[in-house]
Amino acid sequence: MSISLEHLTKRYGEHPVVDDVSAEIPSGSLTAILGPSGSGKSTLLKLIGGLEVPDLGRVIIEGDDVTDVDPRFRDIGFCFQHYAPFRHMTVAKNVAFGLKVRKRPKAEIRARVEELLVLVRLQDKAGRYPAQLSGGERQRMALARALAIEPRVLLLDEPFGALDAQVRSELRTWVKELHEEIHVTTILVTHDQDEAMEVADQLLIMHEGRIEQAGEPTDLYDQPVNSFVHGFLGPTTEFGGVAVRPHDLELFGPGPGGETGVVTGITALGFEVQVTVGFADAQSTWVQMSRNEFNSLGIAIGSEISVRPRV
């Protein structure tokens, strides 16, 4: 189900939190809305889900204008940052909630809940209460609850934000696999560019309520439209007065054909080495390289060295 956002604006008082946002989200995609905190990305997600009402603009899901449709009738699956489990219901009852609302036959509900619990690997926890689950399990329960109603669109607000690093990366991989399996159009909100680059096939970069750039992750990484997107999507340094990726620079010489300076810092991060070079008359820069490359240069702090763009 494709989603079109047309000139969406939401203000709190005078301050626009979402400012004239238009975007197309392709059917079946896994789109990440990526931005720093306070960029309006969660509010944008709530506007799509109907939990906030826009001051201006339209939300269109598969050709239907749903701007004035109550979230009850939007057929969306919404997962909250802190999962919003029904705390007084068991895992199975949580997952069954949307189906009971739809008055499905009991046998059908039981079968569907079982199927979903297998899908999210919680079949052994059906009778537990949310308080008895780990963070990752609660997240998976919330996903199963949202998927139960076979939503047209799945909306995830900071889905991995409250989890520790290990569970986070497992769950990322799992969500990506799940999406490949069920192919429901999914939008997730995150402030973590690595997470967005890894999971999503489409990115919307938000900053101060506006969309700075939209497209496929590699395109945005390689051709950012401005310094904000450049800086937000990956490591950035300055060379010759412009922003560049530090792995797009190389060290040589010293000799002609580049800027010559002095090594002022060396940081080794496992296989990766970061070398900072200071110049007499320009902003210092840093270069990212492999350990082998670094070793073959034979440099130390104080060495004279030249920098040029990698070709």
Added chain:
Amino acid sequence: MTGPRRWLVRGPVLVYLALLVGLPVGYLFAKAFGSGFQAFWAEVTKPGAIAALKLSAEVAAIAVPVNTIVGVGAALLLARRDFPGKRFLDLSFDVPVAVSPIIIGVSLVLAYSRIGWFGSWLAEQGISILFSPTGIVLATMAVSLPYVLRSVLPVLVEVGREQEQAARTLGAGSLRIFWQVTLPSIRWGVLYGVTLTIARTLGEFGAVLIVSGNISGYTQTLPIYIFDSWDQNFDFLGSFAGAVVLASISILVLVALSLLRSKEKRLHVDLA
């Protein structure tokens, strides 16, 4: 803290509690049963005492449910909606307990007596509010107004809106959300508020005395019966017996609440 030092803290607290609560209430129970259980029972089953107990129960049976519904409704409004006059509504609920109950009584008399704003019109319709059980119910509802609201509001704010919003995106309507999502998550707040309301409803004296006219067998609630036995009839044993019944009911309600609570805690470990 260990050894004698902990008694530095505990000691004064226990003495304070004993002087204020333990000794007087204990002495009251001792006095009520001082002439034997049969004498006590005879006092409790006197027609005036029975009538007073019945009226108190009837008043509570109306005032408690009404104030529970109003309190939960107002808490939902204050926690979940924004509207002009919100702060005013919030404050208004506390007025009846912030001022002395006697003021509630006097203002009800002013408003509903024949010279008052509604009194003359009501009298023409043949409805009398004052010196009747209706007036007692009104006065009681006024003085026990905020307890449910004040117990429920912080819980509603604490729980937040997200469970309700999640239920909404799953297709649930407002009524279903209230019964299946909101109410279960605030039920302890509601029960606590109901307990306080029952205690206040049964115990109210000042406001009720003013509006009731103190007509024996007709507008005497249990507290007024106790007062009347003591002050007018010099029936001290009757007064002590009534007081013991009243105190026992309130203590039972408190004990029931705390039993329910500990059972709930055993069922769901760290629900919070």
